[in-house]
Amino acid sequence: MFKDKFKKELDAINPSAELESAVLDKIRQEKERISSAPKISYKKRWISAIAAALALVIVSVTAFNLPIFNGSEHILNGDISTSSNSEDLFVDEDLTESNFENQDQQPSQNAPTSITYDAAYKLFDKIAALREAQKDHYNGDNTASKSANSDDGQSNLTDTPSVNDTPSKNYTETNIQVEGVEEGDIVKTDGEYIYVLRSVVNACTIYISKATNGKLSKTAFIHLYHTPYSDLYDYDAEIKEFYLCSNTLVIIISAERKTKSFEGDCTIAMLFDVSNPKSPQYIKEYVQTGNYTSSRLIGDNLYLFSQDSLYGFETIKKPDDNIGYTYEHKRFWQLPKIGVDDRVLNDIDEKNLYAFDDEVNLEYFLAVSIDVKKRKRSDSKAIVGGGSNVYVNNNAIYAVSSEINYFEAEKEYIPKTYIMKFGINKGKITPLAKTNLKGTVLNRFLMDEYDGYFRIITTTRKYRRNNCCAFFSVIGIDSNTVYVLDKDLKTVSSIKGIAKGEAVTSSRFMGEIGYFCTSPMNVNVDPFFAVDFSNPKNPKILDSLEFPGVVNYLHPYDDNLMLGIGETESGKNVKLIMFDVSNPKKIKRLFTLNTNVSCAYNSFNVSNGHKKINILKDKGIICFSGETKYNIYKFSKQKGFSPLEKNHFSAKTDEDGDIYSSWDDSIRGVFIDDYLYVCNAHGIVSYMPFKGNKKISEILFFNYP
Amino acid sequence: MLMLLLNLAESNANLSNYKADAALAFKNYSDTVFRIAFLRSGNTTDADDIMSEVFLRLIKNLHKIKSEEHLKSWLIRVTINRSNSFFKKQKRINQVRIVECDAVYEMDENSVLPQVMALPMHQKTVVFMHYFEGYSVEEIATLCGVKAGTVKSRLSRAREALKTTLKGEF
Structure with a gap:
């Protein structure tokens, strides 16, 4: 569908007749000019050039006794000269060992082991051979093991994602999944200054504005291309999100770069001192290879995750008798790298490189921890295998990826989900265990750890590959499965075959009870399920409740109420639902409101969709971003949902003269006291929403400073 | 010799x-x-x-x-x-350019081209070469002078972005 539409629309884009005529004239003029110039035989010129080059080579070899280097052999044998061996090795002062006394976590019996570079390359060769032979070494049916004994002190009782406590701060913070585990965002405030990311092509900038009683004033800005190492950035470099911590602005950047030691995707954490927001000071940046996956901030420790392929392709131009030349792609192995600035990246230390013997993926997952307060990298661990969805709580990282085997997908294919667990403790990262399960996982809200047990919900979809191996079509949904895994990721129990023909659309866990919604393809009707996990060996569905519409995001409002935000039955507008979960065996739908806010730009269950939502119990309001407006609804337990008298607050739009825009042109609303600041890539507008929607003040980023 | x-x-x-x-x-x-x-x-x-x-x-x-x-x-x-x-x-x-375009292309609310145009540079290039011109990943890698893995990741990110903005169209 997309391909046909795209082709049709682009077919209509053509050069104008005037331009065509002008270019053809130029071609004619140039031809005439060339034909009237003195002729030099191209053949003779080519032969002369080759002769000169050969002469130079012969002289060089004879006079200087230089070896002839066979580049392709060097690559194929995996004998790569990495920057670890080069003479200009940059000494990374941040690689000195952090003191992690008493922070060791006991890995499971099936934990990965660190491997040497030679062993890593042999493993990669082995995996490549396996994939070529189209074998799958995983056994997808984890047999249920005996339940784990009471924990040995290593798996602590985890705080469950708590319901919203009344915030002690007078300003809004980012809506997060797990209490105590901060998440990056595109807008942040400290109650005095508002930081907004403008992420547009060629112009990634963070704007800092002072906000005082609704009045806005320009303070400073940080432009990505004005930072010390920006000459290494490709112009597609992008700021993804940022954090505010200990008077430090931590900016997360995704960039492609080409240096002496590396070519490819990198993830960068760039630190600025903002103790004086009027004059942000660049501190340093930490670079790691790989595409940016996710990050979290726990206390002062930033955990940054990236992933990429373990190989690259060398493109070699070879002569061809028929067409003159052809290209050959030779694969070479490439290890994950880290660095302090962008000039030199070093292969990760062997003692921090891990793999399972039976790994079948040629990707790596790289986790790096940075102490933001001490401005020092604490730890880094890379493991062979992927991890595109990451669930993090205060003790552990679960990196989850779903893989489709390209070679098998001509017939119906059911992908697997691979899970890797790392323990974390004040910056120390320890690979602990891994497993795989049938099905795919929608997002990280379908995962949770409680009392040492990991709960996860997968959906089994059938896929078939399309003509090229670049994408797949879903040809049907089978059902959903709830798994309970122990601290070693062994399956303790499961409930299979839930909601046949439907896929999970949202989930949230509250201690021993888990809640989720499912929906069939292309039909907006949801059942809402409650599952009892109090006995990990025997989870039970307590109740299910059907209702029209789809819930894309679930949020515990308090101990007895669960808020659902999603779509109406027609799929056109945003729907709010409040469920009574005081008795999970008999869940009730208390209140429903079909809003007049369009769903077109409200995908709350995509990776950062939940950050568009703010639930402010102290103010009795539920807020969420739309396409161009921030929307506010009141909620009371007695009366349910109702809009504020004026409840749609406009953000700045691109009619203000800026032609650049980003596809992720999201809006955020932040409250400081009773003032609302609606922020997006174009500027900030302030309101006092409880007194109407009249604009108090605004700032346009286009003409900063 | x-x-x-x-x-x-x-x-x-x-x-x-x-x-x-x-x-x-x-x-x-x-x-x-x-x-x-x-x-x-x-x-x-x-x-x-x-x-x-x-x-x-x-x-x-x-x-x-x-x-x-x-x-x-x-x-x-x-x-x-x-x-x-x-x-x-x-x-x-380092200037913002105001460009006057001499042609206006009619798009409706269901058009996909504006969403593709809003993608970052490298992503929309690979989308064009793959979906419009029909080149394979390896061919695109050769044409763009990058690794095939880079092309795959650009395509993957573009598809993720388009899935969010185009919803049922993609």
């Missing part, structure tokens, strides 16, 4: 009988070149400039073209390079 190598060079020069013609190339491929330039620049004015530059370069490099397939690849590669240089120059100047 040297004479042997020179003879080999001469014989290679005779093997390809293909002769590229600039006017014919313009007739066959100006749309492709213009569309790449349009996607990367976002407006027809800049696309015009880039296209003119590409075909003027072709005239000076006709002797290097070995086949029809090579011609198309060459044109695509040079268009990408030319638009790179174009934007690097803009970045150094």
